[in-house]
Amino acid sequence: MSKLTKNQKIVAGKVEAGKAYTLKEASSLVKEITTTKFDASVDIDVRLGVDPRKANQMVRGVVSLPNGTGKTVRVLCLCTPDKEEAAKAAGADYVGLDEYIEKIKGGWTDIDVIITMPAIMGKIGALGRVLGPRGLMPNPKSGTVTMDVEKAIKEVKQGKIDFKVDKTGIVHASIGKVSFAPDQIFGNAKEFISTIIKLKPSSSKGTYVKSIYLSSTMSQGIKIDPKSIEEA
Secondary structure: OOOOOHHHHHHHOOOOOOOOEOHHHHHHHHHHOOOOOOOOEEEEEEEEOOOOOOHHHOOEEEEEOOOOOOOOOOEEEEOOHHHHHHHHHHOOOEEEOHHHHHHHHOOOOOOOEEEEOHHHHHHHHHHHHHHHHHOOOOOHHHOOEOOOHHHHHHHHHHOEEEEEOOOOOEEEEEEEEOOOOHHHHHHHHHHHHHHHHHOOOOOOOOOOEEEEEEEEOOOOOEEEOOHHHHHO
16 A cells, blocks of 8 residues: 555545535635645536436536636637627637638647637538537537627636536536635535536436535545535
8 A cells, every 4th residue: 555645644634534514614625635736626526316318318508607717718719700809809819710710620729618600600510520529619508609709708708617417427517726715616616516406307306416526636525415505
């Protein structure tokens, strides 16, 4: 058995095995058990009682985190020339159309989100092989295909994220940074979980939220009592 490092020894006794913490407790504790020298991301994993293989049990949505993500989000807006100035003013990092489509065909993906307009989706469809595996394909359900590109850009820059249950029934997302205050982590986590609860499929039977874990990059997970979300 490998020896614990000094930092691992410090945090080892802070999380009780098997204990389910309230969301407020976990929001403070995740800061205490993080020993990375960089500003680690705060991640949340929610296991749902759904079968993602069934279309009527797919859980997917968007949420605007009240305290932002703490990350610099690089946004590409693919739009018509008449929208370019507004997109730049809204904060898009890259704005254009054909030249960026060609760059993406060549393998360029140094972006986090692509926002575009319905009329342009025909041109973007050919980029599916490049964008799909990287989760960059614009989608009306996530609000990244819209006529109001200015609003969409501002929302993404302010902390709007999209999420989707994976094939194992888990929804995973980064909801902030360890440098956030406990109240900020709590606020973002509560908004994220509450949004998932509202999206419960009518065809889902039994326990919907099976487990919730909060962690940071390279830290252990903190089990959260789902009931504490309703009481918070």
